[in-house]
Amino acid sequence: MPTHAHTFALRSLAAALLAFSLGAGAGAQTQPAASPQASAIPPLVDAMYPRLDALYKDLHAHPELAFKETRTAALLAAEMRAIGFEVTEKVGGTGVVALYRNGPGPVVMVRTDMDGLPMEEKTGLPYASQARTDWGGRDSFVAHSCGHDIHMASWLGTARTLVALKDQWKGTLMFIGQPAEETVSGAKAMLADGLFTRFPKPDAAFALHTAPTPHGAIGYGIGISSSNSDALEIVFKGRGGHGSRPHTTIDPIVIAARFVTDVQAVVSREKDPAEFGVVTIGAIQGGTAGNIIPDTVTLRGTIRSYKPQVREQLLAGVRRMAMAAAATSGAPEPVVKLVPGGEALVNDEAVVTRAAAALKQALGAAQVVQSTVPSTGSEDFSAFINAGVPSMYFTIGVLDARDIAASAQPGGKPLARNHSPFFAPVPEPSIKTGVHAMTVAVLSALGR
Ligand SMILES: [Zn+2]
Ligand SMILES: [Zn+2]
Numbered sequence: 001m002p003t004h005a006h007t008f009a010l011r012s013l014a015a016a017l018l019a020f021s022l023g024a025g026a027g028a029q030t031q032p033a034a035s036p037q038a039s040a041i042p043p044l045v046d047a048m049y050p051r052l053d054a055l056y057k058d059l060h061a062h063p064e065l066a067f068k069e070t071r072t073a074a075l076l077a078a079e080m081r082a083i084g085f086e087v088t089e090k091v092g093g094t095g096v097v098a099l100y101r102n103g104p105g106p107v108v109m110v111r112t113d114m115d116g117l118p119m120e121e122k123t124g125l126p127y128a129s130q131a132r133t134d135w136g137g138r139d140s141f142v143a144h145s146c147g148h149d150i151h152m153a154s155w156l157g158t159a160r161t162l163v164a165l166k167d168q169w170k171g172t173l174m175f176i177g178q179p180a181e182e183t184v185s186g187a188k189a190m191l192a193d194g195l196f197t198r199f200p201k202p203d204a205a206f207a208l209h210t211a212p213t214p215h216g217a218i219g220y221g222i223g224i225s226s227s228n229s230d231a232l233e234i235v236f237k238g239r240g241g242h243g244s245r246p247h248t249t250i251d252p253i254v255i256a257a258r259f260v261t262d263v264q265a266v267v268s269r270e271k272d273p274a275e276f277g278v279v280t281i282g283a284i285q286g287g288t289a290g291n292i293i294p295d296t297v298t299l300r301g302t303i304r305s306y307k308p309q310v311r312e313q314l315l316a317g318v319r320r321m322a323m324a325a326a327a328t329s330g331a332p333e334p335v336v337k338l339v340p341g342g343e344a345l346v347n348d349e350a351v352v353t354r355a356a357a358a359l360k361q362a363l364g365a366a367q368v369v370q371s372t373v374p375s376t377g378s379e380d381f382s383a384f385i386n387a388g389v390p391s392m393y394f395t396i397g398v399l400d401a402r403d404i405a406a407s408a409q410p411g412g413k414p415l416a417r418n419h420s421p422f423f424a425p426v427p428e429p430s431i432k433t434g435v436h437a438m439t440v441a442v443l444s445a446l447g448r
Contacts, residue, residue, distance in 0.1 A: 041435075041439050041440065053427060060125075069114040083100075083159050092188075092191070097174065108204050112152045112177055113186065114178065116129070116146075117143055117182055121145060146419060151209065153427075153434070154434025169447075176195070185341070191384070196387055207379075212417040213397035220368070226375045227278075227377065237331060238253075238255065239295065240293050240294050252293075253293070256297040271313055276305060277313075286298065351392045
């Protein structure tokens with residue numbers, strides 16, 4: 001980013017903050033605050049909260065996996081129709097597009113994701129998920145262990161709040177329920193199904209995500225804010241046989257074990273240590289019994305990076321290590337599938353600067369924190385940005401600050417973060433902050 005652009009942004013941020021402080025202080029009579037609706041939002045959210053709480057707990061107890069979010073999508077569609085949105089379903093599979101036209105003005109998109117994860121919830125909460133489903137041919141538990149249910153409740157509350165405030169802004173709201181965020185494929189599916197051709201192309205877009213930080217806290221970045229994500233699937237082929245006669249076999253378990261450790265040398269010895277890159281093998285399947293050497297072993301994993309050149313280096317290294325691990329045992333060439341996933345997410349400087357100033361004004365500057373370190377996670381919200389929509393993706397904290405502090409003590413209970421079976425957002429303050437923050441962010445892009 002050129003230095004002068006950065007300086008300009010800082011100047012306009014300073015100017016915006018000055019305008020806000022004038023508006024909020026003694027000059028309030030003569031100089032309106034940039035967001036006169038800000039103080040109207042919390043009472044509206046308090047009044048609607050019981051409904052949002054019931055919706056949240058219902059969604060939490062009934063999670064669905066990527067591209068199978070039919071009950072979830074139907075629930076969101078019905079709620080949005082009741083609020084007054086014009087709703088189209090089945091966009092990109094199970095996606096939902098809800099439009100609310102309120103005169104001439106910008107089109108602002110708000111995304112929620114809808115999918116849960118193939119894992120067992122162990123929170124013990126009264127509304128914990130017991131759901132099970134088929135996952136790639138196997139029976140699996142399903143749980144909202146990434147907080148996408150908090151996103152949906154916040155999304156519904158934001159729609160309701162903005163409609164309640166419709167006399168105070170002009171423009172079009174485009175609220176979308178995106179399938180399959182966890183598999184980093186739902187955003188592309190919606191785009192391929194005409195999201196920005198059958199419906200208006202937004203002037204700005206927002207998405208929020210839960211984070212294992214104290215509820216009430218907002219985090220955001222300018223520029224690169226999440227990682228490139230690629231999936232790997234490798235099938236090592238051996239020759240099966242009796243466990244007592246290994247010399248008559250080619251053992252793919254040994255090949256897989258060698259690969260799992262060797263591949264980390266790509267990260268530690270080939271990649272520049274100053275650059276971010278991760279290779280994780282998250283699943284290994286092979287074998288049925290202790291005395292049988294199987295024919296094949298399948299590994300699945302994820303490869304993360306920020307920069308395109310690091311991404312290429314990791315992908316090439318994974319492939320080379322897989323080939324080498326098989327060759328070392330004299331095995332046939334493995335089947336190596338490297339599936340491109342989401343691109344790194346790049347927040348727009350102008351959209352973020354305006355929204356961050358409004359968020360600090362509404363929620364308190366101490367609660368709205370700019371991070372200079374991108375997340376190592378990935379997010380296919382980046383697909384909408386790369387389709388040409390200047391955007392802001394931000395995080396909302398969902399945990400109790402006391403639990404976070406206790407986990408930092410020696411011997412403290414480890415913090416249950418996103419994707420932990422114990423991940424348990426505190427619903428009321430998390431959802432209320434989600435609605436408040438998202439409403440303020442949207443209003444900032446609507447020029448209010
Ligand atoms: Zn997740
Ligand atoms: Zn997520």
